[in-house]
Amino acid sequence: MIxxxxxxxxxxxxxxxxxxxxxxxxxxxTLKSLFPELDIKIDACFLSNPYATELFMKRxxxxxxxxxxxxxxxxxxPSQNSFIAEGIAHRIxxxxxxxxxxxxxxxxxxxxxxxxxxxxxxxxxPTFSSFYEFAQDHLEVVYFTLLxxxxxxxxxxxxxxxxxxxxxxxxxxxxxxxxxxxxxxSQDLLLFIEDHQHLKxxxxxxxxxxxxxxxxxxxxxxxxxxxxxxxNLIIIKSMSKDFGIAGIRAGYSVMSPNxxxxxxxxxxxxxxxxxSEYFFSLYSEKExxxxxxxxxxxxxxxxxxxxxxxxxxxNIKVYPSMGNFVLIEIINGTKAIDLVVKLLKSYGIxxxxxxxxxxxxxxxxxxxxxxxxxxxxxxxxxxxxxE
Amino acid sequence: MIxxxxxxxxxxxxxxxxxxxxxxxxxxxTLKSLFPELDIKIDACFLSNPYATELFMKRxxxxxxxxxxxxxxxxxxPSQNSFIAEGIAHRIxxxxxxxxxxxxxxxxxxxxxxxxxxxxxxxxxPTFSSFYEFAQDHLEVVYFTLLxxxxxxxxxxxxxxxxxxxxxxxxxxxxxxxxxxxxxxSQDLLLFIEDHQHLKxxxxxxxxxxxxxxxxxxxxxxxxxxxxxxxNLIIIKSMSKDFGIAGIRAGYSVMSPNxxxxxxxxxxxxxxxxxSEYFFSLYSEKExxxxxxxxxxxxxxxxxxxxxxxxxxxNIKVYPSMGNFVLIEIINGTKAIDLVVKLLKSYGIxxxxxxxxxxxxxxxxxxxxxxxxxxxxxxxxxxxxxE
Numbered sequence: 001m002i003x004x005x006x007x008x009x010x011x012x013x014x015x016x017x018x019x020x021x022x023x024x025x026x027x028x029x030t031l032k033s034l035f036p037e038l039d040i041k042i043d044a045c046f047l048s049n050p051y052a053t054e055l056f057m058k059r060x061x062x063x064x065x066x067x068x069x070x071x072x073x074x075x076x077x078p079s080q081n082s083f084i085a086e087g088i089a090h091r092i093x094x095x096x097x098x099x100x101x102x103x104x105x106x107x108x109x110x111x112x113x114x115x116x117x118x119x120x121x122x123x124x125x126p127t128f129s130s131f132y133e134f135a136q137d138h139l140e141v142v143y144f145t146l147l148x149x150x151x152x153x154x155x156x157x158x159x160x161x162x163x164x165x166x167x168x169x170x171x172x173x174x175x176x177x178x179x180x181x182x183x184x185x186s187q188d189l190l191l192f193i194e195d196h197q198h199l200k201x202x203x204x205x206x207x208x209x210x211x212x213x214x215x216x217x218x219x220x221x222x223x224x225x226x227x228x229x230x231x232n233l234i235i236i237k238s239m240s241k242d243f244g245i246a247g248i249r250a251g252y253s254v255m256s257p258n259x260x261x262x263x264x265x266x267x268x269x270x271x272x273x274x275x276s277e278y279f280f281s282l283y284s285e286k287e288x289x290x291x292x293x294x295x296x297x298x299x300x301x302x303x304x305x306x307x308x309x310x311x312x313x314x315n316i317k318v319y320p321s322m323g324n325f326v327l328i329e330i331i332n333g334t335k336a337i338d339l340v341v342k343l344l345k346s347y348g349i350x351x352x353x354x355x356x357x358x359x360x361x362x363x364x365x366x367x368x369x370x371x372x373x374x375x376x377x378x379x380x381x382x383x384x385x386x387e
Numbered sequence: 388m389i390x391x392x393x394x395x396x397x398x399x400x401x402x403x404x405x406x407x408x409x410x411x412x413x414x415x416x417t418l419k420s421l422f423p424e425l426d427i428k429i430d431a432c433f434l435s436n437p438y439a440t441e442l443f444m445k446r447x448x449x450x451x452x453x454x455x456x457x458x459x460x461x462x463x464x465p466s467q468n469s470f471i472a473e474g475i476a477h478r479i480x481x482x483x484x485x486x487x488x489x490x491x492x493x494x495x496x497x498x499x500x501x502x503x504x505x506x507x508x509x510x511x512x513p514t515f516s517s518f519y520e521f522a523q524d525h526l527e528v529v530y531f532t533l534l535x536x537x538x539x540x541x542x543x544x545x546x547x548x549x550x551x552x553x554x555x556x557x558x559x560x561x562x563x564x565x566x567x568x569x570x571x572x573s574q575d576l577l578l579f580i581e582d583h584q585h586l587k588x589x590x591x592x593x594x595x596x597x598x599x600x601x602x603x604x605x606x607x608x609x610x611x612x613x614x615x616x617x618x619n620l621i622i623i624k625s626m627s628k629d630f631g632i633a634g635i636r637a638g639y640s641v642m643s644p645n646x647x648x649x650x651x652x653x654x655x656x657x658x659x660x661x662x663s664e665y666f667f668s669l670y671s672e673k674e675x676x677x678x679x680x681x682x683x684x685x686x687x688x689x690x691x692x693x694x695x696x697x698x699x700x701x702n703i704k705v706y707p708s709m710g711n712f713v714l715i716e717i718i719n720g721t722k723a724i725d726l727v728v729k730l731l732k733s734y735g736i737x738x739x740x741x742x743x744x745x746x747x748x749x750x751x752x753x754x755x756x757x758x759x760x761x762x763x764x765x766x767x768x769x770x771x772x773x774e
Contacts, residue, residue: 024467028464060454072416074443074634134653246462246464249660266497
């Protein structure tokens with residue numbers, strides 16, 4: 001694959017922006033303001049269910065058809081953390097004192113790592129980089145690396161031995177994992193948690209759990225309702241993936257009441273905003289959730305089809321995923337950055353170059369599943385470029 | 388003043404809610420959901436310029452007349468902290484590396500106290516309670532109390548002696564102070580800062596600075612542009628007061644680049660939301676600011692008139708204020724809670740009972756200045772109730 005002159009010029013500028021953004025991709029809004037000429041048609045960097053965003057926006061338009069209604073949400077202080085937790089508690093059938101509401105899951109990751117992890121944190125690579133970047137200087141971080149030869153499958157027996165050897169006080173497991181989508185069966189994970197009650201913290205990031213399933217009903221298999229059994233279990237849940245509302249910043253965590261209390265004792269007073277409070281009020285509404293369930297399942301099925309089509313394309317290897325994204329490896333010598341630049345500049349498709357992902361050796365790109373039509377366009381474009 | 392039966396019944400329920408909300412008043416949204424029968428006409432608990440909210444909402448309605456435009460703000464990730472800082476830097480004429488953007492000023496208070504204050508924090512009473520509540524167990528907090536006999540004026544010489552005696556590493560000054568509105572002249576404060584360069588942190592909360600003035604042009608006298616001179620100076624700025632957009636959660640801090648870097652190193656990645664990013668884009672716009680300046684001055688003048696009228700009412704004492712609120716003391720034996728309950732239940736006016744404010748001994752109520760018409764209604768009601 002060869003870049004043309006426009007693509008090569010763009011590549012240089014794009015790379016310098018990416019370097020400035022650290023280990024996260026610049027958002028579409030940032031990109032658009034920096035490259036006004038760029039026509040981004042498909043944002044496959046952004047891991048969200050577009051049908052759920054549509055569902056939410058339809059309801060948003062209805063509820064806020066009067067400017068006075070939205071003014072209320074923007075003008076006044078949002079409710080405090082424990083008040084918003086009650087709605088979420090009702091929805092997921094957990095006692096409210098187990099719930100901590102966050103300004104996005106990212107705030108919860110920061111709060112948990114900086115308040116509860118005391119000495120040594122085990123992180124599984126590849127991962128979402130904030131899990132180790134938010135560790136402050138006094139913490140030691142040890143890495144357990146998933147193997148390419150094993151399709152980045154998480155071997156729990158190997159992990160058990162690693163824990164015995166390294167003796168960390170805390171561990172993070174993203175399930176399904178980001179950026180590869182590997183999923184651990186809920187029963188296996190539960191056994192693992194039972195066997196590791198001597199750890200201070202078992203942090204399970206379930207931000208992508210709405211896209212994983214274990215039966216043909218595509219039922220969500222969250223472990224959140226086990227938080228009353230295990231004092232050391234901390235479940236983190238982003239809402240940006242399921243609902244595609246990253247700009248609203250909504251996330252929550254399920255943990256022991258003592259932990260929630262200790263966080264609220266010294267902070268996190270008004271960390272929700274008027275629109276995240278509104279979002280959570282919908283989230284606890286029966287009718288809205290029934291509609292959501294239907295678009296969740298539709299999207300899962302389309303994602304499976306997307307991944308199946310991608311795996312027929314030559315010169316790339318597609319890794320198994322239960323997320324709403326897929327990790328591909330380029331195996332014909334083309335650089336990941338070149339594929340990303342060509343797709344972005346000439347096709348308007350924004351994908352995630354994984355060059356900066358620790359634990360990935362090779363040319364990897366992460367691609368989110370979008371709408372059915374967008375997925376078809378992506379397959380055509382990648383086929384055209386790679387074959 | 389005697390409460391009728393309805394008011395007395397309401398008082399019991401209201402007090403139990405207030406106790407649950409800790410040292411902050413429940414928001415109007417929370418109150419409305421708990422007391423649907425309550426007809427709140429004037430929210431004088433909420434410290435904001437209603438004309439600026441109107442200005443903002445007018446622009447909001449214009450910019451987001453198409454649902455697709457607001458969808459962009461809600462769907463995608465907001466830009467990262469340093470990117471949003473650039474717009475603010477441009478507006479207040481400060482280098483961007485000095486600016487840390489917060490999810491409301493409250494997040495900045497938490498970040499500053501928990502990351503920079505190491506041993507002993509001096510807090511001036513009465514104050515905004517989060518300044519001491521967010522101090523974690525390893526911190527010592529010492530209190531310097533403003534005196535009722537001195538109209539809660541901050542005597543800087545007395546403060547200097549107190550600092551020599553107590554030897555704190557950090558101090559918080561809110562200017563104008565909340566809840567009483569006392570203002571320290573910028574030159575005096577600057578001298579104080581110069582003389583206390585041995586302190587680790589001088590935290591100046593300028594959340595109400597847009598309502599204070601020193602000349603007849605009503606010019607804002609912020610000390611933010613001195614952050615390059617003083618390594619230990621930290622300016623905190625809420626946007627909820629000037630613009631009445633508490634639900635959007637927008638605030639920023641001006642501090643040394645080293646401090647900004649150290650905060651961003653381990654967190655605060657996407658702590659803005661799509662609408663706070665939008666707000667800050669307006670904030671850095673010349674035309675919007677010219678319109679804002681005009682409503683800011685209009686509101687200051689009306690606030691002065693409001694306070695003047697209030698001070699003619701019998702049985703209350705009005706303390707001097709350069710904020711957009713005023714602290715009154717009831718001096719005829721009526722309880723503050725009874726005045727607050729009567730105003731809320733029978734007049735639909737929500738004011739702030741200061742019973743829980745440390746450092747205030749007596750019956751104190753804080754009343755925000757609202758629109759001209761609302762201010763007149765409040766004066767009538769308070770006159771009717773108190774005289």
